[in-house]
Amino acid sequence: MVPVTRGALGQIWKLSGDGRSWAVKELLFGCDAAQVAREAALRDSAADLGIASPRLHPARHGVHVTRVDSPGGGSWVKLYDWIDGAEADPSDPAVLDWFGRTMALLHRAGAGAVEGPGAWYERCPDDAAWEDVLKKVRDAGLAWADELDRFVATSVPRLGRWVAPSAPGGLVTSHRDLRPQNVLVGRDGPVLLDWDNAGPVSAEREFARAVHVWSGGNDVDVASVRRLARAYREAGGRAVLTGPESFSMLFATALNYVHVQAETAVNPEVTTEQRDFGARQAVICMREVPGLGAVSRLVTALGT
Structure with a gap:
């Protein structure tokens, strides 16, 4: 092993x-x-x-x-x-077609969920929680403390204002982590991995998060966005984007992930390896946090 x-x-x-x-x-x-x-x-x-x-x-x-x-x-x-295979290339038209169809199948099969999504997808840390982890990072003397301070002062309020609980309608049971990193392309085609987070979610919000991460993140590729959405619609997917509020799950998970990894980086009860992993992930994800400009371009691209 x-x-x-x-x-x-x-x-x-x-x-x-x-x-x-x-x-x-x-x-x-x-x-x-x-x-x-x-x-x-x-x-x-x-x-x-x-x-x-x-x-x-x-x-x-x-x-x-x-x-x-x-x-x-x-x-x-x-x-x-x-599973033997290579990580999915989100610029490959065939992979985008497969993913759009797959997400639509998941949403159709999981329609009618009653239980609401958990806090990870619906809420983000409050001011006190951010101040607490920032103090711990400073006290630990970590090199990225100032970067976390700027992140808390700028990105957290800018994105956090769009995070709110989902409406009761439109919930599905789905994968909840539909990223290219969770798809391997092998001899027989794409394979979807990492179902650990499966559960109830807003179809609109999972669709919004997916089009962001599959179309280049903050470097939006409009052609990829439209191809993915077209494959999703043709397979019966019904979710639509209405504005920044559609990306509540994207913003919530991004902010929660940074907070959890920063907490792990200063947690004396985990291993050194786990603390180092948390520190690396916190810094990477602060620098790649979703931008409202990219979200606006996604909404415009699918609206036209």
Whole structure:
């Protein structure tokens, strides 16, 4: 078993033997068994629609997560089929067509969700929370403290004003992390990975976040935006953008991610590796935070 890559929630290992390979996801921050069950259910439903994804193997007694004990305390792990492939190229027209259709299928299949999205997608840290983490970063003497201070003074209020709870209608059960990094293109075509965040979400807001991250982020590629949206519509997707308010989920998740990673960077109860990862991620994401100018260009592009 060899380490492959590290994500925000876990370490991916490649387990090989007897001519076969599997992906083992080690959960670094504990396990929510109910969330894993939602992940497995949505992944299986998507497979029935023809959406390719790695199989999440059940352990004994049918559960999809297992505790592996060790002298160091042990970990929760999940076991998936191993997928060989390259990360999706969001500039590839065929990949954009596939993704637009796939998102529409997910939204159609998951229509009618009743439970509202969690706080990660609907709210962002308040002023007191930002001041608290900023003080911790300063006290720790981290080099990016001034950059975090500027971020809190500018980007946080500018984006945070658009973050609000979703309206009751238009909720779906979906993937909630539809990024090019979560798609591998293998011999048989694209495969959708990382269903860990599956749950209820506003279709409009997931669509808005997706068109932003799949069309170049703040460097908007209008042709990509329109191609993705056209494939989504032709496959029955109904979400539309109305303005900056459609991007509430994009702004909320971006701000929450910076806050969580900054907190991790100064948390004495996690490993040095986890603190270093948090620091790197906080700085990267502060510099790549979504801009209102890009959002305006997306709305204009799809409105015309």
